[in-house]
Amino acid sequence: MPDPPPTNREVAARLQLLGDLLEIEGGPVRHRVVAYRRAADQIRSAGGPVARMALEGRAVELPGIGPTIQAKIVELAETGEIGALARLRERVPEGLVRIAALRGIGPRRALAVWRELGVSGPEELAEAAKAGRLRGVAGFGPRTEAAVLEQLAAGGGAAGADGGEPRMSLGRALALAEDLARDLALAEPGARVAVAGSVRRGAELVGDIDLVAGTDAPERVHAAFAAHQAVESVVAQGAARSAVMLHAGLRAELQTGPLGAFGNLLQHATGSAAHNLRLRQHAARRGLSVSERGVLGSDGTLTTHAEEDDVYAALGLAPIPPELREDRGEIEAALAGVLPRLVEHGDLVGDLHVHSDWSDGRETIAAMAAAARERGYAYLGISDHSQSLRMAGGLEPDRVRRQWELIDQLNARDDGIRILKATEVDILTDGRIDFDDDLLAGFDWVTASLHSGFSQDARRLTERVLAAIESPHVDAIGHPTGRMLGRREAAPLDLDRVLEAAARTGTFLEINSQPRRLDLNEAMAREALRGGVRLVIGSDAHGAAGLDLVRLGVAVARRAGAGPADIGNARGWDELAAMRAG
């Protein structure tokens, strides 16, 4: 084995390409395409290194990966390429994949432009379209030719960028989706409107917004949707579905159906596609056929369900939480009755990571405490920054002590919420903690975080985090990888070593709920739980409204399969304090 084994992203990309090229080539291999894509999806979302697993013969344990694909992964790890893929590339130009990815074009039309015009990439396609030659190809006309030109001019089909479709953070998309749903419900009071799709599943990045409405006046709901102020243009419009482009740069889709089939519609539109595929295969084995219209029996009778839970019940399954619907074994678990009880927003009884106006927060400690009490919390950890984070107004030790005096005074009021003396202390570039041990010992809760030195190599970054974990005063590691969606990659920590140390010392790892962080992410959180590591969900709020961001962290935790027992701040303070490390 010459090089380090390929990353999950690299393995997934190769298998994806293999599937894409096979599909374009056509022929009697339809289901092999699906198999490669499913494997690529599984690998992208796997928590552990799949190449290493394949070398140990364990990749076949992942759903969708069998002996053949495992062998191809081993081949890739050992030789740097997959022979079958290399041979396929000689038969089918790779540029056709980028042509097929254009909206309105697919594998068949991509193959047609190559066969009929010799076009093998987006640049040649643009030339052919400009020259008006595209409309002569079977299946193409002037409309499609114009659409192709428009997309290519807008940068569609460009090399690099994996897919290239715009994606939005869950935080923003959720707010947009809920605004749309609320306004549709106001516009048509008889309708039952809900957010579906990847937003409902709590995916950290979403490519579009899906809404459903149960109604007996679908035309009015679609009209209200098209006329909404957030809508830039209407992309498609039919009797049961319409799609729009939002000013925010994201696509939104609305599906409607009768109120009596609202559960079927919601189930269908929530997906994921892979989950629905698997669900329908499961149904087929029972002689049933599932769609957004209802469940069709073998005798031809269609049964509709107003509630989504009843759709799953009709298939002999316990209700599956949307966050788990990714075809990672959830249907098998529902069948066996072993789905986990996932943590819920309402399980949280405190927040251990919020800032006040003592550092870079906007509100007073008293105001933050009042906001936490309104949310039903029993405790709130005021965790302002430490001295070295000067640009965020980090606290010097004497200011810390003065803050403690104020907290004691506020707690003496005994008004229903306990304010904890907490801190978000910097892990310095040499691994030391930014306060001395005497001061650290006076805190109720210590979160240690990386805020600088991200350009260090993986070994040094890992050593810094390990040093913090080993400190007897550190209770939790805040936003452990330091990633910022779209701005900064996760620090390349040796996750195995971090998880081992956290589990051994009882140090909590945070799921930070800031929309741009969501750190740990779901895959790492899943690995942490598997490794026996306990988690906390922190808002990292810098104002009262920021407390509500924990719903995003809860979504990450749920997608990772966390139950209330896995989450520190789902426990009362006395119980949590007794669990503190050291």
Added chain:
DNA sequence: GCCGTTTTCGGCCCGACTGTTTTCAGTCG
């Protein structure tokens, strides 16, 4: 290529919409 309440072969999800056609294939979700 994967997988099993039709188990080691023979299956493999379903419907809406668009643009191209003149009854439908391809694309999309």
